[in-house]
Amino acid sequence: MKLNPQVTDEMLKSLRSLRAFAVSLCGRTDVADDLVQETIVKAWSNLDKFEEGTNLQAWLFTILRNHYYSEIRKRRREIEDVEGRYSATLATHPEQYGHLDMADFKAAMQKLPDDQREALILVGASGFSYEDAAKICGVAIGTIKSRVNRARTHLAKRLNIESTADIGPDPTSEATFSALRQSGGKE
Amino acid sequence: MLDRQVQVHIGRKLKAVYDEVAAEPLPKEILDLLAKLEGRSSE
Numbered sequence: 001m002k003l004n005p006q007v008t009d010e011m012l013k014s015l016r017s018l019r020a021f022a023v024s025l026c027g028r029t030d031v032a033d034d035l036v037q038e039t040i041v042k043a044w045s046n047l048d049k050f051e052e053g054t055n056l057q058a059w060l061f062t063i064l065r066n067h068y069y070s071e072i073r074k075r076r077r078e079i080e081d082v083e084g085r086y087s088a089t090l091a092t093h094p095e096q097y098g099h100l101d102m103a104d105f106k107a108a109m110q111k112l113p114d115d116q117r118e119a120l121i122l123v124g125a126s127g128f129s130y131e132d133a134a135k136i137c138g139v140a141i142g143t144i145k146s147r148v149n150r151a152r153t154h155l156a157k158r159l160n161i162e163s164t165a166d167i168g169p170d171p172t173s174e175a176t177f178s179a180l181r182q183s184g185g186k187e
Numbered sequence: 188m189l190d191r192q193v194q195v196h197i198g199r200k201l202k203a204v205y206d207e208v209a210a211e212p213l214p215k216e217i218l219d220l221l222a223k224l225e226g227r228s229s230e
Contacts, residue, residue, distance in 0.1 A: 015217065020209035029208075037220050044224050105200045124198055125205035149189075156193050 011043070014057040017126055018064060024121045025068055027110045038071075039064040055132060062136045065118060073114075101159075108158040112151055119147035120155075 015036065022032035022039075042063050043050075050059055109117060115137070122133040123144065130148075134141045156162045189197075 012221070015213055016209045016211070019211075019213065019217075020205045023208045024205060033214055033216065036217055040217070040220055040224070102200070102204065106204055109201075109204070120201065121205065124201045152189055152194060152197055155197050156189055159197075161193055161196060162189070 011040075011056060011060065014060050015040075017057070018060050021061060021121060021126055022064060022068070024109065024125070025065065025114075025118060026073075027106075035064060035068055038067055042067065058128065058132045058136055061122070061126070061128075065136060069114075104159060105155075108155050111158065112154055116147045116151035116154065119144050120151035123148050 018039065019032060019036050022035045023029055026032055026035065039060060043060055046063075050056065112120070118137060119133060122128045122136060123130060128136065130141050130144050134144045137144065
């Protein structure tokens with residue numbers, strides 16, 4: 001097959017983000033790495049179907065999430081998984097983010113319904129527009145918006161941070177909050 | 188609707204968790220797979 005070098009280069013750049021998406025979908029790096037490899041093989045054999053000038057990253061994410069829902073999750077449900085063993089694998093890098101609240105956050109993420117979790121990640125972390133996220137998930141833009149809102153509300157509830165007073169000072173967010181306070185907290 | 192500051196807080200946490208993985212180099216098996224596919228396609 002004749003490959004367009006620009007396409008393959010762009011694909012390489014997308015793969016790290018794709019892998020992060022896979023980890024947040026399934027909560028495990030070993031499963032995520034398999035998922036990324038299967039996505040690459042699928043994408044590679046369908047490169048001729050990719051329309052140049054459209055969003056390659058969104059295309060890869062679409063392949064990965066469809067594959068995850070049609071194959072992997074089904075397979076995993078059959079073999080998985082005691083809650084304890086599952087949660088134990090979630091905190092993969094304690095040396096970098098050793099804070100307990102990071103582990104809490106990851107655990108809370110994994111407890112979200114699948115549709116809400118993926119919407120929140122695509123928009124809030126992968127950097128897709130609502131429109132692209134809607135295409136990736138095969139639903140309407142309004143559906144994505146409401147899933148993102150519900151995901152945030154669920155997370156806030158689980159983490160007990162439903163109002164500003166619950167957040168408390170922490171070094172990563174303090175600067176933002178004081179900036180917000182100075183501007184009167186208005187949006 | 189959630190408090191705006193709570194939304195910002197959740198957004199930052201989410202991004203931190205995601206970027207932690209996105210910053211990692213791709214694992215060897217993925218790089219090997221890419222090399223294999225590229226080798227095959229240039230033949």
